[in-house]
Amino acid sequence: MxxxxxxxxxxxxxxxxxxxxxxxxxxxxxxxxxxxxxxxxxxxxxxxxxxxxxxxxxxxxxxxxxxxxxxxxDQALFDQQIEILKDGFDKLNADRKKIEREWKKLEQERGFLREDEYSRAEFFFQGVNSLLALKKRYRDLMKIYHPDNMCGDHRVCDMINEEYNILLRQFDSYMKA
Missing domain, CATH: 1.20.5 (Single alpha-helices involved in coiled-coils or other helix-helix interfaces)
Structure with a gap:
């Protein structure tokens, strides 16, 4: 077109x-x-x-x-649950320690430990739970408190020897049983 x-x-x-x-x-x-x-x-x-x-x-x-x-x-709920669990574990740990103390008192009452042995063993050898640990702690304490050292004390050294002998006998009797 x-x-x-x-x-x-x-x-x-x-x-x-x-x-x-x-x-x-x-x-x-x-x-x-x-x-x-x-x-x-x-x-x-x-x-x-x-x-x-x-x-x-x-x-x-x-x-x-x-x-x-x-x-x-969900994150907030999870955090709350974690806190609850932590508190629960802390309470369980405190209860465990309380039961351990009560168990030691029970043993003391049953005659496994004499009262004076229990209180002194707690002082120098606190936390010792094996024969090897007992011997190591004894050597360390003797290095510190031996009367020939500057800071040594004859009376403290006698107390350490006495406690060591008591605990050594207890470990021996425990091992024989």
Whole structure:
């Protein structure tokens, strides 16, 4: 339809050519309207997809915030449970120490240790629970309190020897039993 493009041709066109131009313009406008409807449909589809994407994004964001808050709540609960467990272990440890003291008192009452032996053994040989540890503690104490040393004391050295002999006998009797 290049022949319809110039204004000179429109002015000089015959009736038949004008009718042909009108027909072409009508077809072209119909084609353009069809393309416009296709474009409008595509735009509507894209807008629908964008709205769906926004809704999905908002849903996932709210789900993320919910999960984040749940994680914080779970973390706080976990921290509380850890504190409860720590307190429980501390109480158990204190109870264990109390039971150990009561057990020693019970042993003392049953006659395994004489009262004066129990109190002095706690002083110099506190925490000794094996024969090897007893001997090592004895050597260390003798190095400190031996009368030949500057800080040595004969009376303290006698007390250490007495306690050592008592505990040594107890370990021997325990080992034989």
């Amino acid at each position: 290049e022949k319809f493009l110039s204004e000179e041709r429109i002015d000089k066109a015959t009736e038949e050519e004008l009718l042909e131009m009108k027909l072409w313009i009508y077809k072209e406008s119909q084609r353009l309207e069809q393309e416009q409807r296709i474009v409008d449909t595509k735009v509507a589809e894209i807008e629908d997809e964008m709205n769906k994407f926004r809704q999905k994004f908002q849903f996932e964001r709210s789900q993320f915030e919910h999960d984040k808050q749940k994680f914080k709540d």
